[in-house]
Amino acid sequence: MSSYPFSPAALPYAQDALAPVISAQTVAFHYGKHLQAYINNLNAALPGSGFEGKSLEDIVKEAEGGIFNNAGQVLNHTLYFTQFKAAGSPSEPTGALAEAIARDFGSFEEFKAEFQKKGAGLFGSGWVWLASDAEGRLVITQESNAGNPVRRGLKPLLTFDVWEHAYYLDYQNRRPDHLAALWQIIDWDVVASRY
Numbered sequence: 403m404s405s406y407p408f409s410p411a412a413l414p415y416a417q418d419a420l421a422p423v424i425s426a427q428t429v430a431f432h433y434g435k436h437l438q439a440y441i442n443n444l445n446a447a448l449p450g451s452g453f454e455g456k457s458l459e460d461i462v463k464e465a466e467g468g469i470f471n472n473a474g475q476v477l478n479h480t481l482y483f484t485q486f487k488a489a490g491s492p493s494e495p496t497g498a499l500a501e502a503i504a505r506d507f508g509s510f511e512e513f514k515a516e517f518q519k520k521g522a523g524l525f526g527s528g529w530v531w532l533a534s535d536a537e538g539r540l541v542i543t544q545e546s547n548a549g550n551p552v553r554r555g556l557k558p559l560l561t562f563d564v565w566e567h568a569y570y571l572d573y574q575n576r577r578p579d580h581l582a583a584l585w586q587i588i589d590w591d592v593v594a595s596r597y
């Protein structure tokens with residue numbers, strides 16, 4: 403997914419491996435249909451735009467309008483789908499990331515509570531993010547629609563998708579229950595590698 407034409411990142415797990423936290427049906431639609439549509443739209447919009455040879459992250463930082471919306475959703479979903487691992491063996495942060503979470507949020511439990519609260523409280527469609535600044539300080543940001551913390555000069559580490567398409571088949575209107583369940587499938591080695 404380095405530059406145009408973009409293609410979906412391979413899932414590092416089987417489509418049914420995240421169940422029951424995220425069903426195989428939701429992965430099939432969310433990864434197979436929604437993400438693919440954003441990629442198709444982005445690839446169709448890039449020729450002649452001046453963004454053809456740029457990296458996805460640079461497009462998200464610089465573009466506006468439809469190119470920004472689709473590029474943002476490609477970057478967001480790529481970070482989202484590659485941060486999970488098969489259900490059944492929940493993990494926790496370790497090393498420098500664990501120390502930073504304790505320093506900046508008090509504890510891992512307090513961080514999770516704040517992250518879920520900001521995800522549940524985000525009005526409409528969007529994303530809640532754990533991101534780091536240039537000094538390694540951690541922040542939680544709420545981004546509407548296709549927003550990504552790279553637009554604020556921050557490094558995105560972890561994200562929960564709060565668009566209804568991410569959870570409606572499995573949880574209907576119960577967004578908070580979906581967010582609370584997602585911790586079971588976070589691959590903290592992947593998140594730490596982004597820090």
Ligand code: MN
Binds near residue numbers: 432
């Ligand atoms: Mn989504």
